[in-house]
Amino acid sequence: xxxxxxxxxxxxxxxxxxxxxxxxxxxxxxxxxxxxxxxxxxxxxxxxxxxxxxxxxxxxxxxxxxxxxxxxxxxxxxxxxxxxxxxxxxxxxxxxxxxxxxxxxxxxxxxxxxxxxxxxxxxxxxxxxxxxx
Numbered sequence: 001x002x003x004x005x006x007x008x009x010x011x012x013x014x015x016x017x018x019x020x021x022x023x024x025x026x027x028x029x030x031x032x033x034x035x036x037x038x039x040x041x042x043x044x045x046x047x048x049x050x051x052x053x054x055x056x057x058x059x060x061x062x063x064x065x066x067x068x069x070x071x072x073x074x075x076x077x078x079x080x081x082x083x084x085x086x087x088x089x090x091x092x093x094x095x096x097x098x099x100x101x102x103x104x105x106x107x108x109x110x111x112x113x114x115x116x117x118x119x120x121x122x123x124x125x126x127x128x129x130x131x132x133x
Contacts, residue, residue, distance in 0.1 A: 004051060008133060011048035011060075015041045019126060022119055031110040035093035038122040042066055042090060045129040049073035052133055066091045075132055083128065086121045 022037035046069040047060035053074065054060070061072060066087045070076040079087070110118075 004054060007051035007054075007059075008048045011044045011051055012130065012133075015044035015048065015126060018044060019123065022122070026112070026115050026119060029112070031112065031115045034115040035090065035110055035118055038118055039064075039066070039090040039094040041122060041126055042087070042129070043069060043094070045126050046070060046073045046075075049075060049129060049132055064094045073129075073132075075129070078132075082121070083125055086118070086125055089118065090122070 018037045018041040022034050022041065025031070025033040025037060043064055043066060046066065050060040050069070050073045061069075063069065067076065067084075070079060070087065
């Protein structure tokens with residue numbers, strides 16, 4: 001069981017690092033990456049929950065879809081309407097932030113005000129996910 005605890009800590013440390021990176025991106029005005037790093041933080045927190053449930057030596061799936069990860073973490077049905085909404089909002093930011101054809105569209109939508117809201121909601125969701133461990 002100690003091996004699982006190490007994996008959980010590993011994923012949570014990465015989630016916290018990514019959230020701190022999102023905050024740094026907000027301060028520097030790199031709004032596209034605020035959303036991307038918020039997605040990463042939630043993805044890694046869910047992988048911590050999955051790791052906590054996994055048998056020894058198993059790894060979380062190599063997927064990035066937040067709703068599928070929430071299902072695998074067995075927390076999907078426990079999410080509130082607001083939490084589901086932020087997952088749905090963050091989900092495309094993982095992929096679309098990586099492709100040039102989507103960046104212009106995202107840059108127009110991710111204003112400073114919008115990024116502050118996304119960051120706050122991500123922080124709240126991250127706390128909620130951690131409380132499940």
